[in-house]
Amino acid sequence: MSEKEKILVMRSITKTFPGVRALDEVDIHVDKGEIHFIVGENGAGKSTLMKVLSGIYPIGSYSGDIVFNGEIKHFNSIKDSVRNGIVIINQELALFPDLTVYENVYVGHEIANSRGVIDWIQTKKMAKKYLDMVGLDVEIERLVRTLGVGKQQLIEIAKALSQDVKLLILDEPTAALNENDSKNLLDLLVELKKKGITSIMISHKLREVEAIADSLTILRDGKVITRMLAEEINEFEIIKHMVGRQIDDIFPKRPIFKSGKIVLETIHFNAYDNNLNRYIVNDANIKLREGEVVGLAGLMGAGRTEFAHSIFGNIDKYKISGGVIVQGEHIKFHHPQSAIKHGIAYVSEDRKKDGLILGENIGQNICLASLNKISKRGILNFFKQSFFAKKYVKDLDIKTPSIYQQLKNLSGGNQQKVQVAKWLFSEPKILILDEPTRGIDVGAKYEIYTIINDLVAKGMSILIISSELPEILGMCDRIYVIAEGLQTAEFNIEDATAEKIMHKAALV
Amino acid sequence: MNEIKKINPVLRYFLVITSMFRTNIRDYGMYIALTVIFMTFAIMTNGLFLGPINFTNLLNQTAYVSVLAIGMTLVIVTRQIDLSVGFLGAFLGAYVVVAVENRGTAIPLALLSALVITIIVGIIKGFFVAKIKVPSFVITLAGMFIFKGFLMIRTNNRTIPTSNEFFNKIGVGYLSTAKIGNLDMITFIMGILIVIFLVLSSILKRRKNNKLGIENESLQIYITKTVFVIGILLYIAFNLASYRGISYLLLITLVVMVIYFFFTTKTTLGRRIYAVGGNPEAAELSGIKVTTIIIIVFISMGILALVSGVMYASYVQNTSPNHGPFWELYAIAATFIGGASASGGVGKIVNSLIGSVVIMSLKNGMALAGFNSNIEPIVLGSVLLLAVVFDIYTRNVRPVDLVGMYYARKKYREEYIEAKQGLKTAKKKLAAAKKAGEALIEYEYELTNAKSQYSRIKNMIRSSNEEDYQDMIKV
Numbered sequence: 001m002s003e004k005e006k007i008l009v010m011r012s013i014t015k016t017f018p019g020v021r022a023l024d025e026v027d028i029h030v031d032k033g034e035i036h037f038i039v040g041e042n043g044a045g046k047s048t049l050m051k052v053l054s055g056i057y058p059i060g061s062y063s064g065d066i067v068f069n070g071e072i073k074h075f076n077s078i079k080d081s082v083r084n085g086i087v088i089i090n091q092e093l094a095l096f097p098d099l100t101v102y103e104n105v106y107v108g109h110e111i112a113n114s115r116g117v118i119d120w121i122q123t124k125k126m127a128k129k130y131l132d133m134v135g136l137d138v139e140i141e142r143l144v145r146t147l148g149v150g151k152q153q154l155i156e157i158a159k160a161l162s163q164d165v166k167l168l169i170l171d172e173p174t175a176a177l178n179e180n181d182s183k184n185l186l187d188l189l190v191e192l193k194k195k196g197i198t199s200i201m202i203s204h205k206l207r208e209v210e211a212i213a214d215s216l217t218i219l220r221d222g223k224v225i226t227r228m229l230a231e232e233i234n235e236f237e238i239i240k241h242m243v244g245r246q247i248d249d250i251f252p253k254r255p256i257f258k259s260g261k262i263v264l265e266t267i268h269f270n271a272y273d274n275n276l277n278r279y280i281v282n283d284a285n286i287k288l289r290e291g292e293v294v295g296l297a298g299l300m301g302a303g304r305t306e307f308a309h310s311i312f313g314n315i316d317k318y319k320i321s322g323g324v325i326v327q328g329e330h331i332k333f334h335h336p337q338s339a340i341k342h343g344i345a346y347v348s349e350d351r352k353k354d355g356l357i358l359g360e361n362i363g364q365n366i367c368l369a370s371l372n373k374i375s376k377r378g379i380l381n382f383f384k385q386s387f388f389a390k391k392y393v394k395d396l397d398i399k400t401p402s403i404y405q406q407l408k409n410l411s412g413g414n415q416q417k418v419q420v421a422k423w424l425f426s427e428p429k430i431l432i433l434d435e436p437t438r439g440i441d442v443g444a445k446y447e448i449y450t451i452i453n454d455l456v457a458k459g460m461s462i463l464i465i466s467s468e469l470p471e472i473l474g475m476c477d478r479i480y481v482i483a484e485g486l487q488t489a490e491f492n493i494e495d496a497t498a499e500k501i502m503h504k505a506a507l508v
Numbered sequence: 509m510n511e512i513k514k515i516n517p518v519l520r521y522f523l524v525i526t527s528m529f530r531t532n533i534r535d536y537g538m539y540i541a542l543t544v545i546f547m548t549f550a551i552m553t554n555g556l557f558l559g560p561i562n563f564t565n566l567l568n569q570t571a572y573v574s575v576l577a578i579g580m581t582l583v584i585v586t587r588q589i590d591l592s593v594g595f596l597g598a599f600l601g602a603y604v605v606v607a608v609e610n611r612g613t614a615i616p617l618a619l620l621s622a623l624v625i626t627i628i629v630g631i632i633k634g635f636f637v638a639k640i641k642v643p644s645f646v647i648t649l650a651g652m653f654i655f656k657g658f659l660m661i662r663t664n665n666r667t668i669p670t671s672n673e674f675f676n677k678i679g680v681g682y683l684s685t686a687k688i689g690n691l692d693m694i695t696f697i698m699g700i701l702i703v704i705f706l707v708l709s710s711i712l713k714r715r716k717n718n719k720l721g722i723e724n725e726s727l728q729i730y731i732t733k734t735v736f737v738i739g740i741l742l743y744i745a746f747n748l749a750s751y752r753g754i755s756y757l758l759l760i761t762l763v764v765m766v767i768y769f770f771f772t773t774k775t776t777l778g779r780r781i782y783a784v785g786g787n788p789e790a791a792e793l794s795g796i797k798v799t800t801i802i803i804i805v806f807i808s809m810g811i812l813a814l815v816s817g818v819m820y821a822s823y824v825q826n827t828s829p830n831h832g833p834f835w836e837l838y839a840i841a842a843t844f845i846g847g848a849s850a851s852g853g854v855g856k857i858v859n860s861l862i863g864s865v866v867i868m869s870l871k872n873g874m875a876l877a878g879f880n881s882n883i884e885p886i887v888l889g890s891v892l893l894l895a896v897v898f899d900i901y902t903r904n905v906r907p908v909d910l911v912g913m914y915y916a917r918k919k920y921r922e923e924y925i926e927a928k929q930g931l932k933t934a935k936k937k938l939a940a941a942k943k944a945g946e947a948l949i950e951y952e953y954e955l956t957n958a959k960s961q962y963s964r965i966k967n968m969i970r971s972s973n974e975e976d977y978q979d980m981i982k983v
Binding site: 056077078079082088090092093094095096097098099103107108109110112116117118120121124125128139140141267268270272275277278279282283321322323 | 723775
């Protein structure tokens with residue numbers, strides 16, 4: 001063992017939920033002043049472990065010891081762990097949109113006298129100091145609502161610093177960030193490391209791990225599989241340990257696309273955003289053929305999702321011009337309903353917000369977009385609903401104890417499958433998938449890709465919007481690149497490389 | 509670099525003020541509404557509406573609603589609602605009056621036991637809402653029925669007049685006066701003291717901000733605002749002083765307002781209420797006990813219901829089983845007119861107070877102007893609707909700098925005209941093609957391009973700032 005001082009040791013942590021052993025005798029340790037990653041598939045127990053560490057699951061709800069700075073600690077609440085200098089930043093940011101930047105830094109641990117009267121002058125002064133430290137240059141009187149996610153994340157870190165953080169835990173901090181903000185954040189972590197702040201980070205993005213990790217622990221099914229040091233880290237090794245099998249090819253093969261008749265075409269297609277007062281889609285000319293998978297690549301905010309929405313007829317906020325031809329017919333959709341009728345389906349990027357009703361069960365969700373198929377004269381037939389729910393659970397291999405399970409109890413990957421099933425049930429000719437594998441683990445991704453290939457084999461045409469270049473390169477037959485609303489390039493898969501695409505996506 | 513003539517300072521001042529208004533229209537909308545209402549009724553009643561007597565009356569009428577509205581603001585800020593406070597307030601008023609008038613209880617004792625009752629009620633409501641997670645709409649709806657029953661029991665279904673000096677003083681009494689001529693000096697001096705206090709504290713705040721390097725609003729805007737506020741406050745002081753000075757009702761309202769203003773802006777507990785309303789999960793993760801906060805908010809609401817109930821009974825000099833209906837709805841309406849958000853986290857004490865003045869001045873003004881009283885609720889409802897629609901429409905207002913736009917218009921004049929011309933031509937071509945029955949796609953494309961060009965220039969002008977033009981201005 002090295003001589004390095006260990007800031008944190010978690011010894012044989014076991015935590016069970018009814019029916020599940022979420023953590024099974026987990027041992028991890030983190031050295032002082034390093035950046036430690038915890039990786040694993042969804043449901044491997046990463047977040048649970050961090051919740052144990054930060055006191056969200058209080059002492060007594062798990063077994064095992066937490067040794068922090070050489071002492072055994074018992075955290076009853078998040079307040080306890082913060083008092084000891086352990087701060088967790090969750091995926092859902094814990095900020096207050098209608099409060100100012102400086103107030104957000106100090107909510108919960110206000111600078112106040114013993115009678116609870118806040119010293120605003122001191123608050124502003126200190127907030128400014130910490131915001132400078134994380135390199136965030138905004139007016140501190142602004143409301144957090146008006147800032148982007150990247151900046152909000154920095155405020156969270158400033159908040160952690162203001163609480164005298166020694167160990168910073170970040171749960172998938174870059175999941176919602178664009179490339180630039182992600183890079184900033186990673187640089188900041190390295191910067192903080194120099195100042196002696198230890199970080200633990202959960203991430204799905206293995207590139208990040210390779211870039212800044214000093215060490216990492218891989219979890220699978222609630223158990224520690226291995227611990228690696230910086231020099232041993234490589235992507236394939238990690239994936240192998242994560243999924244417990246070697247994925248030689250992350251993307252399942254399918255026959256090379258030959259040609260087919262055009263099913264969807266846009267001609268000089270534009271969408272003008274009334275709120276932003278600018279074109280978010282400017283002169284898009286795309287073609288989609290029968291049995292083809294076409295990718296829309298580009299950076300976040302390039303206008304790909306907006307493009308999909310405006311083809312799909314979800315145009316409350318937009319003014320649309322130009323032509324859309326669906327199977328040879330000139331059409332303008334004014335509402336998603338008519339797009340669905342014409343055989344277009346859109347699987348949204350934010351499945352929790354736009355795609356699924358989490359409080360309802362699988363059957364209800366699957367049938368939602370095609371209620372006419374299971375009803376007669378407006379009366380629903382619940383037997384049919386259950387029948388189709390069973391069919392899709394089987395077809396897409398959705399893992400659930402029953403079709404009556406509420407969606408919120410399923411894992412991300414399975415929720416995504418339900419979303420796909422919902423749109424398959426509407427029997428589309430054209431399927432638009434917006435970030436189909438966001439936030440789901442490697443195994444589930446593979447299954448989604450397999451589903452895509454099956455659908456294409458049956459003659460469906462698929463448009464994939466994705467921010468993950470490997471996914472675009474691995475799955476598509478043809479690729480359009482979009483940057484700031486403009487269509488900047490078209491590649492056949494043989495000609496496309498990640499570098500070429502990035503070049504066209506980042507430079508207009 | 510081509511030079512631009514410097515803007516005329518008077519025009520510049522005018523544009524700066526207008527920009528501020530347009531940028532912060534959400535904050536000023538209510539004041540504009542209030543001004544319009546006041547002016548309309550002043551004209552319709554030949555000045556009677558704003559005269560000292562009616563003005564004093566208006567504030568006295570508003571008192572019980574504003575106190576409720578202050579409590580309701582915090583309830584709504586935490587994403588809850590309290591429908592029970594109308595009848596709760598009426599019942600507590602009846603409780604105190606009956607105790608004093610019929611049973612001879614000493615006033616402090618009566619108030620104290622009412623306070624205990626309302627705190628217990630607040631804890632129960634808060635417990636059900638925050639712990640058991642019953643939606644507050646339902647639990648307080650239940651409370652509404654229950655307190656209506658308590659009110660009827662307490663008053664024995666009879667109107668009981670108040671005779672105790674305490675109720676007289678609160679309900680219809682005024683602070684002692686020292687008149688010189690027609691003017692009450694005590695009121696006037698108090699008004700001036702408040703003005704001095706506000707001006708000094710705002711100057712202090714600007715200086716501290718300066719020291720910390722935090723941007724202040726420009727001096728022009730600051731002075732204009734301050735002059736306005738001083739003018740309005742002095743007018744109110746003068747108006748009150750020319751009649752009977754400050755009523756106890758008004759005094760209580762002001763005291764409650766000051767306490768709650770301090771509470772919500774300067775204390776940890778107060779700020780945590782807003783944090784809980786803005787994002788309950790985040791609040792919990794920041795170490796704030798959401799359950800406790802919600803219970804405290806319901807207790808505070810109950811205490812203010814007690815204050816309000818006693819004020820109302822004293823004001824009308826009786827307690828009756830008919831008191832209570834619509835109080836809570838006036839308070840809720842006042843809060844929303846004051847700009848609180850039903851999705852939580854937003855709502856200011858002072859704005860809710862002004863919201864209640866809006867409501868009561870509509871009631872008062874229509875009565876004074878001789879409207880058919882059946883019209884009144886329709887107007888009230890419409891104003892509430894307008895306020896909410898206004899709130900939604902102004903949610904995404906972009907900051908505007910008219911001075912910058914002034915310069916930009918000069919600079920981009922030619923491009924602008926050209927783009928406008930291009931747009932016109934494209935439209936004409938499309939129309940001609942339509943008539944001729946040609947394929948439209950190319951023309952539509954051309955029109956889109958022209959539109960895009962036009963909106964790009966318009967946008968450029970719209971988003972320009974004065975600072976961008978500093979180097980170009982001819983000296």
